[in-house]
Amino acid sequence: MRPSIRFLDEQLITRILDEARELLRTLGVTIHNPEVLTILGDHGAEVDMAAEHAKFTDELIDKALKTSPSSFRLYDVLGNQTHDFSGKNVHYTPGSAAINVLDQSTGEARRPVTADYIRYAKLVGGLKHIAAQSTAFVPGDVAEPISDSYRLFLSLLSCEKPVVTGAFTKNFDVISDLQLIVRGNAEELKQKPLTVISVCPTAPLKWTAAASQNLLDCARHSIPVEYISMPLPGFMAPVTIVGSVIQHTAETLSGITISQLANPGTPMLYGGAPGIFDMRFETTPMGAIETMMIDCAYVEVGKFLNIPTQAYTAMGDAKLPDMQAGFETGMGAALGALTGVNNIAGPGILDFINTFSLEKLVVDNEICGMTFRLLEGIQPRDDFPAVPLFEEFLRDKHLIIADHTRKHLRDEIHLPGPTIDRANRARWQKKGSLTIGELASGEVERIVAEAAPTGLDEGVQAQLIERMEGAARSAGMDALPQRDA
């Protein structure tokens, strides 16, 4: 059996959903987008255009849920399938949109530039347990209006894995154009999604003009979205976990409704990024156990609705990739995996999603690998009847070369990569007494140096460059930063 955990029983999930619907019916949602309000009004919502507000109906919500896909797949830049967002399948994605990169050589968190991003993308390409790229941080060497599309551009050129990204400017046409160039046409992009776009409601119960427009844009291109509701218990959400999940459910249901009414069947992830509010420091720790509990709880609601899920659970809040970073990430990754989150985000992230560390990403990749072993659970493998094996054991005094050992060794025991120290002390000392940070640093350099060039067609690459250069010129830049440093 596959191991799993539950935080909510069905009765509580139903109650949470009822309360969330009640919020949408009676209090409604503020939406700063006339087009979205019109769509909702056309389908029976009670809309106040002047107040930019809509009250939902159960029929409206039910209609949206009926067309919500229960699964979808992602494909890499070459068109190969990489993700199957269905059931309890788990995939890991690096955390995204950090403002700093941790420079391992100086220990300083600094603004990242293009060269950092390319190193990151190459690294992701070499990490076995990380299935997708995220647009992990924002390069600071391009004009602000193109900073979101530029991250995607660099990802598509530097690594073949699909991309979880977001749009925070009005440049969605660049983001969609880049994807259309890779796939060739709109139908191919629809058949083989290349990205998931994170779209965030604002607490409480509000959609900004940009976010709601993103929902419409994604729906029109059938580009998958993940809703990132962010309740902050005690500050921007009820302090209780259940209260926060009710808010999350209402905000996410409102997003689902907008997407599905705009284009029925739009693929979606039922996601979020809650964080408890630490009243001592005015921070939102992502590595807090209650944050993880809210994540797991809303994922259970999403699964109850039969919608694939996403959660930011595998990350830490320490400023360096230290013991705190390790235990928070490990705990969150394991909880997310046991809950069956389809897209677990966070690897590489530190400092309340403000800082990204390539070294931490290497370590987190090992955490992810261990959770995949965890999910395989405990299976009988030629263990019954037990007497013959133990007869062999008693006869030979050991089982180290037994057929049983050799047959099952690699399935039963997950052996992590070179970052994880399992040597005895003498052997460890012989290798230089390296810390996990030093080992990870070596792995970063090795993987980046050995990264193979992308298999993306050179003509397609040229089109991507041309499109991005055009966007850069529109944003007032003469040229894009050098990429071959």
Place this chain on the structure above:
Amino acid sequence: MRCPRGTREFGSSFTVRQISTTSDPVEIAGSNNQNQMEPEMGILNDIGASLLAGDDKKIVEQVNHAIETKVPTTEILDDGLIAGMNVVGTKFRNEEMYLPEVLLSARAMTAAVTLLKPLLIAEEVPSRGKVILGSVQGDLHDIGKNLVGIMLEGAGFAVVDLGIDVPPNKFIEAAVEENASVIGVSSLLTTTMANMKGVVDLVEERGLTEQVKVLVGGAPLTEEFAESIGANGYAYDAANAVEKVIALVGER
């Protein structure tokens, strides 16, 4: 056509490296195409491949065939078996082979050496060396020590295992009687590791320091401890013990 001892390829994908702590990969010049090899090279190549696969049945057939077709015994040993175990050692260190596969190869090696033994004695070919093994006096643990024994045999050494709770004089007597070059002493307990010094002291007392080297190992030990009791070497695991024994035998 002979390769230097321990520097051969089996098939086309392996670079042979001596089992030692310092040596670098040795690239082999010449063709890997068996059809272009002299017949005995093909047999030796097959023996090496069977060793790598840990196939103790096939290797017995191949070694018998090599003996029948008059391939020199030393070539079978050096260019087939020992060179093959060197590849195994390299692959183990590179994490391409795990302990069970290494021990299977070791078992195949033992089966092959058993066939060669009468010929080696008749031809007066010196053995790679003999090692006396045992758990130190007062210590009843033997799993690590047994693993060392299997690995040493697999590397072509003769091993005399005295078992557990072995007093110093038993080690010395066995070493003299068997004309062994190395005594390997194991300890799992901090309370028994001090007894290892008794073995080292007795070797010195009997004036055997030139002929017999003492190698120590076990979970609580360190390089510093080994040095402090005057041991000739310290091994941190079984594979390392093979490397250290090779180095000590070379020192003799």
